[in-house]
Amino acid sequence: MIINTELEYKGNLYPSRIIDFKKEVDSAFFYTDNDVILKITIVRDSLLRFRYTTKGYFSPDFSYAIDENHSRGYNHFEVVEEPDFYHVKTSKLDCHVSKADLRTAIFDLKGNAVLEDELGFHWEEIYEYGGNIVKMSKVSKDGENFYGLGDKATHLNLKGKRLENWATDQYAYHKDQEPLYKAVPFYIGLNGKDAYGIFFDNTFRSFFDFCHERRNVSSFWADGGEMNYYFFYGPSMHDVVAAYTDLTGKPELPPLWALGYHQCKWSYYPESKVKEITSRFRELRIPCDAIYLDIDYMEGFRCFTWNKNFFPDPKRMVAELAEDGFKTIVIIDPGIKIDKDYWVYNEGIANDYFCKRADGPYMKGKVWPGECNFPDYTNPAVREWWAGxxxxxxxDIGVKGVWNDMNEPAVMEVPTKTFPLDVRHDYDGHPCSHRKAHNIYGTQMARATYEGVKRFSYPKRPFIITRSAYSGAQRYTSSWTGDNVATWEHLWIANVQVQRMSLSGMGFTGSDIGGFAEQPTGELYARWIQLGVFHPFCRTHSSGHHGEQEPWAFDDEVINVTRKFIELRYQLLPYLYTMFWQYIDESIPMLKPLVYFDQEDPQTHYRTDEFIFGNHILVCPILEPNAVGRRMYVPRGSWYNYWNNEIVQGGRESWIDVAFDQIPLFVKAGAVIPKYPVQQYVGELEFDELTLDVYYKEGKEESKVFEDAQDGYDYTKGRYSLRTFTTAGKGKELVLHQHKEGKFITPYNYFKINLIGLPFKVTAVEVDNEEVSLEELKFNIHNTLTVNKDFSELHIKGI
Structure with missing residues (x-):
């Protein structure tokens, strides 16, 4: 380590020498002679928290991001003193703390440096704010790469970038524009084949520099608050992402219908227009589960009201839509119109629930209704009121989901696009200014909305979607990537953003299919649908100001492509639902960039386009007009082309031909892919068999299928069905083993098994060690057979 003896350099201040240390149950404290304290807490053996103060004491510890149910506990913790530094040791890490200047270096147990301070912690006194800018810089090794930070509209690999976290209403943003709607201060560093993570839990405006300013230095800093960050040790990206996702929390399972296709526009009104849209979906046999009402359903944009001219009887309309399989989702913004005849406004005033300026009056800003006051969602009493x-x-009316928009918070007609920074917030009993609360405002609104929708939906599950978010928002809400544009560049951006959000703990995310601003061509819309159906949240949305953007706004070819791919999504719903369960149960991201899927292959480190959907499906969207194919990287292993079942060996870049009604789509050899029959909406059909596409592989592969009642909370009481399928192919044999868990009885009785890629002709099948005639199994020339769902082992033999 380089030892810095100066306490001030270029306006920055630094810790001086350590004069004392103490160890508590799970933490080590290091004290310097210029009143800096470093507290290192062992959250887990591979998860360390670093917390610094420059004033000789710590402020109360509080974070909205950390899930109170996160995993804790370690096997080993000791502090050992050396002449020049202290060892802070766990069973997986050895952190050195320099006695001269408090700099740290983290090593694995083999003595390899994982992450070292460069200047380390330092700060700058900013008297304009009456406080500090807190800073941290780390040594970046040659070849190191960086990933994460939420919805950034830039290359998946952040090496060489400088990025900003300040939730901003960024209408029609472009590639590389900063900042955007979300603040997710978490990134993953990949050194060669080893990964680590940093979560900088600071809600002030913050910045990250990944070797942009200085070649071998990564750094992060914030305009206030504490230098408070968590270090996650891999060495796999999976370990890092899983640990971060566990720390900041996971959602409950959504109702299955929420994973269907959604249709939205600014705005569908009056009621006759809404019915026209929903009827057209059913007429064209394009599956759809949800219809959205934007701000025009309200009376003068007043939240929690209805325009009775457009919607004379909302309860009847919502019930009629539900009979046809459509769930109604409505928008709710934070701005409450200043209007003494408006009951929500009057309740807010009577109870002092709105945000105030520093000198006392309520903060006033213009949004859609005109002049508004804004609830302080960081106040628990306000959240409780809002939920009610x-x-x-x-x-009463039966709305199934709520869409929170404009919650960065957005304010019109001011250069900053948001609240004045002197606005005061309760912050759950830790009063602060908007400088601290800004990035968390949208998350706390979504939290209050979630609590309300859940209360009144029970025993069904709630559905919430938000535009703005901070780390941890995924506990309450899904999200989308904001007001994008109908361009090919934005199709590329959407692909990268949703992969990055999945890596950043917020898996339930999608983009506005087709683009919100401007009007897509039929080709662009079709290509966007082909990508969007492989995003966890799948919704077409448009501003509606440049024309129509429903599937039938384009020609028959586009309608047919749209139907084909939405039908494919509905077939894959059990696969998608299982992905979601694994995200919740095991913290596994639903979409996996290739670098996450195979970090040891350096060819994956700069790939942006291809991703793994779940565990077994490789998706590569078409991102350019007039394409008859594209070059793509197929990761290592054996993969089946979904469209023709031809097998491809990965580990290299290949040219893939595609038709207009296809994108490159591959299934991992050995996978078992569950499929439902096509439905126009979730729950439309009763069926007596589940299709399993079984792809042959020499060797073993494991697949899972999770099912439950598709809504409600019985799954938390063990009423779920988890089936683990293991395929084992060897020469002229294929063994399919099934392990069953859970108390839920699936409504179907049979599996229809499609055997794909068999290198032999089937001559005999044993079910649980007893040979069953091929005729009884309805075996046919397409290598399809039907078997009771409760088998334990299928042994397929051939010549």
Whole structure:
């Protein structure tokens, strides 16, 4: 380590020498003679928290991001003193703390440096704010790469970038524009084949520099607050992402219908227009589960009201839509119109629930209704009030989901696009200014909305979607990538953003299919649908100001492509639902960039386009017009082309031909892919068999299928069905083993098994060690057979 003896350099201040240390149950404290304290907490053996103060004491410890149910506990923790530094040791890491200047270096147990401070912690006194800018810089090794940070509209690999976290209403943003709607201060570093992660839990405006300013230095800093970050040790990206996702929390399972296709526009009104849209979906046999009402459903854009000219009887309309399989989702913004005849406004004033300026008056800003006040969602009493406001919408009228928009928070007609920074917030009993609360505002609104919708939806599950978010928002809400544009560049951006959000703990995310601003061509819309159906949240949305953007706004070819791919999504719903369960149960991201899927292959480190959907499906969207194919990288292993079942050996870049009604789509050899029959909406059909596409592989592969009642909370009481399938191919034999868990009885009785890629002709099948005639199994020339769902082992033999 380089020892820095100067306490001030270029306006920055630094810790001086350590004069004392103490060890508590799970933490080590290091004290310097210029009043800096470093507290290192062992959260887990591979998860360390670093917390610094420059004033000789710590402020109360509070974070909205950390899930109170996160995993804790370690096997080993000791502090050992050396002449020049202290060892802070766990069973997986050895952190050195320099006695001269408090710099740290983290090593694995083999003595390899994982992450070292460069200047380390330093700070700058900013008297304009009456406080500090807190800074941290790390040594970046040659060849190191960086990933994460939420919805950034830039290359998946952040090497060479400088990025900003300040939630901003960024209408029609472009590639590389900063900042955007979300603040997710978590990144993954990949050194060669070893990964680590950093979560900088600071809600002030923050910045990250990945070797942009200085070649071998990565750094992060914030305009206030503490230098407070968590270090996650891999060495696999899976370990890092899983640990971060566990720390900041996971959602409950969504209702299955929420994973269907959604249709939205600014705006569908009056009621006759809404019915026209929903009827057209059913007429064209394009599956759809949800219809959205944007701000025009309200009376003068007043939240929790209805325009009775457009919607004379909302309860009847919502019930009629539900009979046809459509769930109604409505928008709710934070701005409450200043209007003494408006009940929500009057309740907010009477109870002092709105945000105030520093000198006392309520903060006033213009949004859609005109002049508004804004609830302080960082106040628990305000969240409780806000939750109660959903009684009529959800409990009485029957709305199934709520869409939170404009919650960065966005304010019109001011250069900053948001609140004045002197606005005061309760911050759950830790009063602060908007400088600290800004990035968390949208998450706390979504939290209050979630609590309300859940209360009045019960015993069904809630569905919430938000535009703005901070780390941890995934506990309450899904999200989308904001007001994008109908361009090919934005199709590329959407692909990268949703992969990055999945890596950043917020898996339930999608983009506005087709682009929000401007009007897509039929070709662009079709290509966007082909990508969007492989995003966890799948919704077409447009501003509607440049024309129509429903599938039938384009020609028959586009309608047919749209139907084909939405039908494919509905077939894959059990696969997608299983992905979601694994995200919740095991913290596994639903979409996996190739670098996550195989970090040891350096060819994956700069790939942006291809991703793994779940565990076994490789997706590569078409991102250019007039394409008859594209070059793509197929990761190592054996893969089946989904469209023709031809097998491809990965580990190299290949040219793939595609038709207009296809994109490159591959299935991992050995996979078992569950499929439902095509439905127009979730729950439309009863069926007596589940299709399993079984792809042959020499060797073993494991697949899972999770099912439950598709809504409600019985799954938390063990009423779920988890089937683990193991395929084992060897020469002229294929063994399919099934292990069953859970108390839920699936409504179907049979599996229809499609055997794909068999290198032999089937001559005999044993079911649980007893040979069963091929005729009884309805075996046919397409290598399809039907078997009771409760088998334990299928042994397929051939010549």
């Amino acid at each position: 406001l959903f009684k009529e919408l959800v409990g």
